[in-house]
Amino acid sequence: MSDDLGASKNSAYAPATTVYHFQNLSTAFNDSSSFPQPYHYPPDIILVTRPTYTAFFTHYHRLVTESNNQFGRLLESCKPPNDPGLPRRRPIIYVDENEHHFNCFLIALYNWSSQLYKPDTGVFSHVFNLVIKYGFKVRSVFSPSSGGFQDLVRTAETEALRMYTLAAHWDFEELAVSASRYVLRVADTIQNITDDHAETIGPRYLLRLIQLHETRKARLKELLLIPPTLHVDDTPACARPQRLSVLRAYGLAAGYVVWEKAAGVTVQEIKSILFGNIGTSISCPVCSDAVQRNIDHVLDLWSQMKDTI
Ligand SMILES: [Zn+2]
Incomplete structure (x- = not known):
């Protein structure tokens, strides 16, 4: 670690040609990284997380663009790179943040995917806090077309209710809508919502989720x-x-689906239950055709049902 990094102040300047001796160097943000447009040029500012002293090589303009507080006021006194008074010098800014959360936050800022780092909903919750802290808007950094939003939706596939809760807590409509589809697929979700969960989700999003389930x-x-x-x-x-006898068998199989399956039951599941129980046991070809047509009709209507809030 260089002398600069050991200093207790929040910023320092280092010549661009310095050989750094950080304790850790970010694998995503360093001088060898290939940054997306319009940041396709060498990093011009270095962020260092404390206490692990992990360095993230980034771009001044990415940190201040869209930030309403000069990146948490850390860049207020930092002159933009390429300033004639500061040739070949890169500011070093210290941030007291968890390096994993901070890494995922920066990745979202650059519109990359953080899947490589396997963030869960808890990590995204911290990342949302960082987004606000450093002056950005959650729905802007994680806009539906962003890599970060895709990460959130992918996480919702396995942590549906947690992600829905996070989205509702932040009034993040697009994410809540996407997550609600996966909440549907988890059996007994509504019954298992605790008081704490309900409080975090809030009445509006809770009601919409319940209505989705009840309507379906x-x-x-x-x-x-x-x-x-x-x-x-x-x-x-x-x-x-x-x-x-055919009608009785159909009624029993249909009743099983209604009583045993949740609102998220898929077309494939219904088909498998109905055909599995009655489809092969009908000896009359005319009745068999009629049952087949009825099942197709029911499944067609079911597939058209809205599956998000
Ligand atoms: Zn018949």
């Missing part, structure tokens, strides 16, 4: 109550008792 459950019941339309006249192979 009601529609699922409605659709599965539609019986297949079987032929009226008896045939040599299929008399009324056989047809009643």
